[in-house]
Amino acid sequence: xxxQVKKLxxxxxxxxxxxxxxxxxxxxxxxxxxxxxxxxxxxxxxLGRETEKLSFEITHTTGLDAVAIEINELALYNAEIYKTxxxxxxxxxxxxxxxxxxxxxxxxxxxxxxxxxxxxxxxGVEGASEAGGKICFKRQMFYGKINAHITSGSExxxxxxxxxxxxxxxxxxxxxxxxxxxxxxxxxxxxxxxxIRRCKFQDSSISESKVIVSAGNGIGxxxxxxLIYRFAGIFPGSAVGGSRILVDRGWLEYRQQIGLTxxxxxxxxxxxxxxxxxSQHLAGxxxxxxxxxxxxxxxxxxFNESDVCVVEDLKKFIPAFLEEYxxxxx
Amino acid sequence: xxxxxxxxxxxxxxxSFIINDLQEWICKEPLSYKMNRFDESALEEALxxxxxxxxxxLDVLSVGPENSKDVIRRxxxxxxxxxxxxxxxxxxxxxxxxxxxxxxxxxxxxxxxxVFTGAMSEDYMQGQVGPLAAEMAELPCVSFVVKQEISPDxxxxxxxxxxxxxxxxxxxxxxxxxxTIQGGINKPRYPSLSNMLRANRAEIRTINSxxxxxxxxxxxxxxxxxPEKRREGYVLSGSVQEKAAKLIHILSQKSFIN
Numbered sequence: 132x133x134x135q136v137k138k139l140x141x142x143x144x145x146x147x148x149x150x151x152x153x154x155x156x157x158x159x160x161x162x163x164x165x166x167x168x169x170x171x172x173x174x175x176x177x178l179g180r181e182t183e184k185l186s187f188e189i190t191h192t193t194g195l196d197a198v199a200i201e202i203n204e205l206a207l208y209n210a211e212i213y214k215t216x217x218x219x220x221x222x223x224x225x226x227x228x229x230x231x232x233x234x235x236x237x238x239x240x241x242x243x244x245x246x247x248x249x250x251x252x253x254x255g256v257e258g259a260s261e262a263g264g265k266i267c268f269k270r271q272m273f274y275g276k277i278n279a280h281i282t283s284g285s286e287x288x289x290x291x292x293x294x295x296x297x298x299x300x301x302x303x304x305x306x307x308x309x310x311x312x313x314x315x316x317x318x319x320x321x322x323x324x325x326x327i328r329r330c331k332f333q334d335s336s337i338s339e340s341k342v343i344v345s346a347g348n349g350i351g352x353x354x355x356x357x358l359i360y361r362f363a364g365i366f367p368g369s370a371v372g373g374s375r376i377l378v379d380r381g382w383l384e385y386r387q388q389i390g391l392t393x394x395x396x397x398x399x400x401x402x403x404x405x406x407x408x409x410s411q412h413l414a415g416x417x418x419x420x421x422x423x424x425x426x427x428x429x430x431x432x433x434f435n436e437s438d439v440c441v442v443e444d445l446k447k448f449i450p451a452f453l454e455e456y457x458x459x460x461x
Numbered sequence: 462x463x464x465x466x467x468x469x470x471x472x473x474x475x476x477s478f479i480i481n482d483l484q485e486w487i488c489k490e491p492l493s494y495k496m497n498r499f500d501e502s503a504l505e506e507a508l509x510x511x512x513x514x515x516x517x518x519l520d521v522l523s524v525g526p527e528n529s530k531d532v533i534r535r536x537x538x539x540x541x542x543x544x545x546x547x548x549x550x551x552x553x554x555x556x557x558x559x560x561x562x563x564x565x566x567x568x569x570x571x572x573x574x575x576v577f578t579g580a581m582s583e584d585y586m587q588g589q590v591g592p593l594a595a596e597m598a599e600l601p602c603v604s605f606v607v608k609q610e611i612s613p614d615x616x617x618x619x620x621x622x623x624x625x626x627x628x629x630x631x632x633x634x635x636x637x638x639x640x641t642i643q644g645g646i647n648k649p650r651y652p653s654l655s656n657m658l659r660a661n662r663a664e665i666r667t668i669n670s671x672x673x674x675x676x677x678x679x680x681x682x683x684x685x686x687x688p689e690k691r692r693e694g695y696v697l698s699g700s701v702q703e704k705a706a707k708l709i710h711i712l713s714q715k716s717f718i719n
Contacts, residue, residue: 147628208630211601235624239604242557242589246596251679252557254587267683273584274474277487278688279554283680321601321638325619325631342717348474365718379645385627392625400717407474409586421715422692423708430477435688439711440696441704452705456718459709 138171138227138286143217144189144197145232146179151188154232154292156299159193161259161292162230163300168261171227174198175308178216180206186310194305199312207324212317213240218247226287233291235392241291251283255410257296275409275432294391295414337387341368342400345389345416348376349405349426350445356382358449359404365456366400374412390415404445408433425449462615463518464507465573466541467564467591468500470525470532471584484684486553496532499579501649503642507577508540508650510611518542522567524560526551530665537660538652544665549673554682557589562676564590565597567668574615576639580605591641601634604641611636 140162145152155175162173175197177186186197198220205212217240221229229244231237233255245252258269260280267280268290337343344363346356356377363369371387378388389396391411397418404425406412413436416422424437427444434440441448472478472492479488504521511517521536523529524547533544547563549555568576578591588604595602607629608621621631623643652660697704712718 209632210603214596235605235622238588239592239622242592243596243602245679246593252589252593253680254589262683265683271586271688272685273472273476273478273487275688276478277480278686280683280686281554281680282683284677285679288680321635322603323633325633327624327628327630329627330629367719376645392623400712400715417691421717423712428475432688434694434696435690436692437694438692439708440694441708442696443701443704447701448705451701452708455702455705455709 138169139224140165140171140173141217141221141224141226141229142173142175142195143229143231143237144175144177144186145234145236146177146182146185149185151185152232152234153299154234154294155189156193156301157294157297158230158232158292159195159300160297161256161290162228164259164297165228165266168259168266174224174226176200176217176220178202178205178213183310183312186312187307190308190310192301192305194302194308196308197310199310201312201314202317204316204318207327208236209319209322209324210240210243211319211322214244214247215317216315217244221248221287229287229289231289231291233293237291241289245289248287248289250287250289251285252289252291253281253283254291255293256290257293257410271410271432274407275413275435276430293410293414295395295417337370337372337389337394338396340370340396340398342366342402343370343372343389343396343398343416343419344402344404345372345374345406346377346383346404347374347406347412349407349428350377351405353380353382355446358446361453362402362404362449365453372396374406403433403437404449406433407431408436462514462516462575462611463520463573464510464575464577465568465571466500466504466507466519466521466536467576467578467594468504468521468523468532468536469497469579469582470494470523470529471497471582474583480685480687484686485682486685489552494528494531496535497579497582497584499581499583499642499644500532501579502644502646503577503579504536504539504541505647505649506606506609506642507575509647510575510609511540514611520545520573522547522564524549524563533665534657534660534663535652537663538657539650540656544663545668546665547668547670556678556680557585557587557593558679559673559676561590561593561597562672563670564594566670566672568594568598568600572637574636575611575618576600576637578639578641580641580643588641591639595639598639600637600639602639602641603632603634605643606640607643607646609640
């Protein structure tokens with residue numbers, strides 16, 4: 132048998148407004164999982180205008196080494212710069228894996244980087260395992276009803292990790308890792324970043340609610356939202372939330388949106404009404420204390436995440452529930 | 462000015478997906494299909510550009526099995542000028558590198574100022590084909606676009622993209638460029654009857670590309686599994702009323718309701 136050489140895993144650290152995004156520690160957990168299958172060293176890569184101080188937060192919490200790349204032109208995110216700089220680093224260090232957040236930012240550059248590096252690219256990863264000497268990455272398909280286990284024929288492999296899928300990697304007694312800081316220039320040719328702004332109002336009210344009754348595409352008509360509000364009305368300290376599609380339609384406000392691009396919530400009780408349970412939504416509510424799901428599709432993925440499953444059309448079930456509840460009260 | 466929109470047919474969400482005996486793929490038969498929701502938004506976005514600039518040519522391309530022609534016809538019915546179908550089987554996991562290579566090769570041979578794709582497909586949920594094709598064709602790319610505006614000289618485009626937490630990033634890209642369009646940012650129009658009649662008669666250019674067999678897929682699906690239950694998943698039984706009564710009992714025991 133060939134002697135195993137230590138591999139290298141890159142983690143690309145996402146940050147915003149001088150703060151490291153929490154998903155970075157979940158990426159570290161995924162890298163740590165890969166390490167269990169093949170001896171490897173982990174290096175955190177962080178790109179931006181000023182990244183040295185940011186990298187200390189990671190190296191101190193995780194004990195991992197970091198390369199802080201400071202690029203004047205990167206005051207605002209730019210996919211072209213990201214792809215060029217990470218590709219150059221990959222040529223220098225030859226990583227076997229590059230772990231990136233499955234976030235709107237991570238997805239913006241991961242695939243393009245894969246083409247430049249002639250790498251595989253597996254997105255939306257929720258787990259890693261080993262089979263036949265190869266690492267399999269688990270990801271959802273078909274509306275969360277099926278898991279695929281994807282392997283790559285060759286290295287390097289770029290992986291984007293679904294937020295919320297791995298427990299954050301924060302070893303208690305790690306001695307701080309080292310940071311190597313580099314200052315480079317890299318001017319983009321075809322993409323010019325113009326700015327960043329907060330367009331939708333997000334308040335914390337929904338995150339603080341004890342109970343969230345949440346509506347998805349399965350509610351059908353807009354009128355059925357009344358049912359959801361009436362249902363929520365019987366739970367003290369409740370709020371109504373929903374999946375992205377209802378916010379897109381203008382039926383709910385953005386501050387009610389739960390999921391990857393909305394709020395991440397962990398109420399004591401989460402009631403999912405007509406929600407299919409695709410990973411984007413799960414990323415926002417997996418931490419709930421008790422989950423009840425109502426869906427007429429017995430195969431809906433949300434049932435795998437539920438404590439109690441009600442296989443019914445919510446248009447029939449909720450009125451029946453409200454009626455029974457009134458009867459009981461009398 | 463020419464725009465290409467890439468569309469995909471996807472199975473509807475309420476299908477049951479049954480894994481085949483070899484655990485390699487799903488059984489194909491019982492599925493009903495529709496146009497990917499994100500691609501509908503991409504097409505509507507392109508049609509809105511054409512509404513504004515009448516001279517814009519708008520083609521629609523789909524890489525997929527024979528019934529992909531249905532979504533191409535629907536796109537023609539919605540207002541696209543011409544349809545192109547690149548055949549690719551769907552009896553197995555298709556690595557995103559394969560359709561991306563086909564699209565990249567097509568746009569290298571046929572110049573387009575703008576290429577729109579959906580931000581992801583609803584069935585595979587990878588979000589890769591657009592950005593991969595862009596890089597293969599050496600086009601600048603922005604993903605999850607929620608707004609776009611072409612400059613008056615048609616040499617660049619202003620785009621806004623969605624981040625998490627309600628943040629919007631904006632960029633200016635030199636054309637030609639590829640944008641992947643976020644779902645739900647517009648109201649895709651319905652095909653008109655006259656357009657649909659025209660679409661049903663329209664010739665769809667079919668390409669049998671050897672790129673499907675020759676492109677390195679980079680990654681394979683080793684097996685499919687049913688997602689494991691992460692919680693108890695206690696299924697209530699009985700009539701609607703009985704289920705309601707049971708749920709009330711559980712929730713009051715846990716003091717969520719009085």
